[in-house]
Amino acid sequence: MPATKNGHKFLEILGYNKPIIKEDEDRITVHAAVSRFAFIYEKIRNIVDYKDEHLIRKAAILRILKRQLMLEPDPRNIAEQLIRELIGARYLPNATLPVSLIDQVSWIIYKLQLVSKINAGPESHQEWLRAMVAVEIEDVLVDATREKALVSFLFERISRSVKVRGVALDDYDLRLQIYVACYRTLVKADDEILGYKLLRAYLSEWMTPQVWMENPRPIAERLVAVQHRIKRQLSYALSQRFQKAVKPWAVALDMMTQVGLKDPNLAPLMIEKPETLKVEVSKYADGRYAKVKSRLRRGTARAMLYLILTKMIVALLLEVPVEMYMYQAVHFEALLVNLLFPPFIMFLVGSFIRLPGYDNTERIQQAAEELISDQPVTVKTIVAPRPRSAFATSMLTLTYILTFFVTFGLIYVILSSLSFTWVSILIFMFFLCLVSFFAYRLRMGAREVVVLDTKVTLWSSVFDFFSIPILRAGRWLSQGINHINIFLFFFDFIFEAPYKFVLTLLEEWFAFAKEKKDELQP
Numbered sequence: 001m002p003a004t005k006n007g008h009k010f011l012e013i014l015g016y017n018k019p020i021i022k023e024d025e026d027r028i029t030v031h032a033a034v035s036r037f038a039f040i041y042e043k044i045r046n047i048v049d050y051k052d053e054h055l056i057r058k059a060a061i062l063r064i065l066k067r068q069l070m071l072e073p074d075p076r077n078i079a080e081q082l083i084r085e086l087i088g089a090r091y092l093p094n095a096t097l098p099v100s101l102i103d104q105v106s107w108i109i110y111k112l113q114l115v116s117k118i119n120a121g122p123e124s125h126q127e128w129l130r131a132m133v134a135v136e137i138e139d140v141l142v143d144a145t146r147e148k149a150l151v152s153f154l155f156e157r158i159s160r161s162v163k164v165r166g167v168a169l170d171d172y173d174l175r176l177q178i179y180v181a182c183y184r185t186l187v188k189a190d191d192e193i194l195g196y197k198l199l200r201a202y203l204s205e206w207m208t209p210q211v212w213m214e215n216p217r218p219i220a221e222r223l224v225a226v227q228h229r230i231k232r233q234l235s236y237a238l239s240q241r242f243q244k245a246v247k248p249w250a251v252a253l254d255m256m257t258q259v260g261l262k263d264p265n266l267a268p269l270m271i272e273k274p275e276t277l278k279v280e281v282s283k284y285a286d287g288r289y290a291k292v293k294s295r296l297r298r299g300t301a302r303a304m305l306y307l308i309l310t311k312m313i314v315a316l317l318l319e320v321p322v323e324m325y326m327y328q329a330v331h332f333e334a335l336l337v338n339l340l341f342p343p344f345i346m347f348l349v350g351s352f353i354r355l356p357g358y359d360n361t362e363r364i365q366q367a368a369e370e371l372i373s374d375q376p377v378t379v380k381t382i383v384a385p386r387p388r389s390a391f392a393t394s395m396l397t398l399t400y401i402l403t404f405f406v407t408f409g410l411i412y413v414i415l416s417s418l419s420f421t422w423v424s425i426l427i428f429m430f431f432l433c434l435v436s437f438f439a440y441r442l443r444m445g446a447r448e449v450v451v452l453d454t455k456v457t458l459w460s461s462v463f464d465f466f467s468i469p470i471l472r473a474g475r476w477l478s479q480g481i482n483h484i485n486i487f488l489f490f491f492d493f494i495f496e497a498p499y500k501f502v503l504t505l506l507e508e509w510f511a512f513a514k515e516k517k518d519e520l521q522p
Contacts, residue, residue, distance in 0.1 A: 007271030007372040014260045038088035057091040062134035079105035111209035118220035135196040166384035181242035185250035245380040248451040252367035304343040334424035342435040404469040433473040
């Protein structure tokens with residue numbers, strides 16, 4: 001079978017090579033000893049700051065940027081220190097990036113400083129701006145040309161085959177939601193990354209600060225409106241259904257890409273021979289399932305360690321002192337249960353998450369064949385929920401609220417019968433909600449390659465009735481946990497700034513010592 005037009009496009013994307021850096025261009029280099037200390041610090045910090053692995057670098061950029069903005073007014077100095085810290089922590093390669101990148105990043109930071117001085121929005125808007133700049137900096141420092149080309153390829157192949165029924169949606173918004181779903185499913189982009197993509201589309205002037213730097217107020221004021229517009233698009237009611245519709249093709253394209261990059265000789269064979277495509281996708285899927293299982297174990301271990309450390313702090317600072325004050329005694333049985341139960345539940349959930357089977361692989365193979373074919377892909381229709389009357393909505397909302405009282409009421413009754421104090425009960429519920437949400441996120445991570453619909457059973461419906469209140473509470477707690485995370489407060493405001501300052505001095509000393517050593521050469 002001859003290669004198709006779409007097959008050739010796919011091969012062109014795979015054949016992309018990173019830009020060649022001029023040989024005579026200076027590179028940004030960090031001393032190996034400093035890098036080792038910085039890397040160890042980041043590893044320890046990431047244990048207590050629970051984030052998905054592919055978002056850790058972006059989070060580090062944002063964290064370093066905020067600290068440097070408080071300590072240093074010069075955007076070029078901020079840019080240089082930020083890049084060097086990222087290299088030292090091994091988020092970026094050492095002795096590879098050209099020095100010219102410092103100027104590019106300094107322009108990005110400078111325009112942030114310009115619009116921030118206007119103070120056009122509340123603090124939440126300023127935080128959003130810093131997040132957008134962190135994404136833009138990562139976009140400059142990390143080449144993502146192939147990633148963007150793959151998203152465009154996926155969008156072009158499926159954009160005319162995803163339909164919506166039951167809701168009025170114009171063509172522009174429909175295509176936008178499909179594009180957002182492609183980014184979310186193919187590269188696991190979060191709202192900050194997608195927000196930056198939409199910012200570039202809605203406010204192209206943001207990318208040319210030289211034009212408006214003399215009068216930044218109009219841009220600063222427009223940014224507030226743009227943020228609200230972006231928030232509406234990213235919180236669209238049917239966004240989850242769009243992702244579900246796009247997912248089979250996104251997973252298939254990702255697997256095809258990884259196979260082609262691993263062995264370039266296989267790429268032409270896959271687009272010419274359907275059987276080769278099926279075999280290679282199947283082999284890669286099996287390996288991917290094994291990697292998901294390994295990542296699941298690591299995620300479970302990280303969550304267990306996080307819960308144990310957090311629980312120990314809560315026990316020492318809250319549970320023990322309060323019980324001693326109110327009851328003149330510590331209920332060690334309840335304390336032990338509160339300490340061991342959350343990580344134990346985390347371990348059980350991680351152990352019993354099941355991986356997909358061959359029927360899932362067959363659906364991925366079908367989607368892969370559709371992508372490289374020149375025929376339109378199978379039409380996928382998204383059905384919007386039917387509108388409900390005000391009475392039905394009120395009754396369902398009341399029932400939903402009732403599930404919270406039933407679930408947490410049962411937990412309270414059971415723990416009270418076991419002689420738990422109200423303090424121990426509150427702490428137990430807190431960590432139960434937290435561990436449940438962590439477990440849910442791990443389960444969703446394990447389902448990143450699952451493209452088949454989950455069957456609804458009586459048991460799953462009953463389980464959902466009791467678990468949804470706990471998961472919702474856990475999500476609310478996890479979103480606010482960073483604001484009260486004692487470990488993060490210690491790292492970010494007490495330890496990190498002086499630690500990084502010492503590392504900077506250490507690197508300066510190494511450079512000075514090298515200069516003196518070179519002077520001894522004849």
